[in-house]
Amino acid sequence: MRENATIIEDDRGRIIAEIDDKGHVALARFPDMPEEIKDYLVDLLVDSTDEDSKAVRGFLNYENEENEFCS
Numbered sequence: 001m002r003e004n005a006t007i008i009e010d011d012r013g014r015i016i017a018e019i020d021d022k023g024h025v026a027l028a029r030f031p032d033m034p035e036e037i038k039d040y041l042v043d044l045l046v047d048s049t050d051e052d053s054k055a056v057r058g059f060l061n062y063e064n065e066e067n068e069f070c071s
Contacts, residue, residue, distance in 0.1 A: 008044075009036055017041060023048060029060045 008017040010030075016037060018026045027047050038060045046053045058064055 017044060017046075025049065027056070027059065029062065031062070033060065 004021045006019040008019075009014055010016050010033070011013050014028070014030060016028050016030075016033070023050060027041055029046065037058065040058060042053050042056045045051050059066055
């Protein structure tokens with residue numbers, strides 16, 4: 001966790017997103033993440049960066065081998 005970062009947690013207290021003071025976003029993924037949370041994270045990243053929504057959703061759905069997704 002970075003200093004001066006905004007942390008977003010799910011209802012279990014797991015960090016699902018971190019936004020630093022420069023606007024960079026890092027996402028976490030979990031196998032049991034609800035679709036509503038995935039939708040929120042896709043919207044968050046696409047609205048704040050120029051990331052492709054399909055790439056973000058692919059990461060959240062474990063469709064690739066990436067271990068982290070950062071803007």
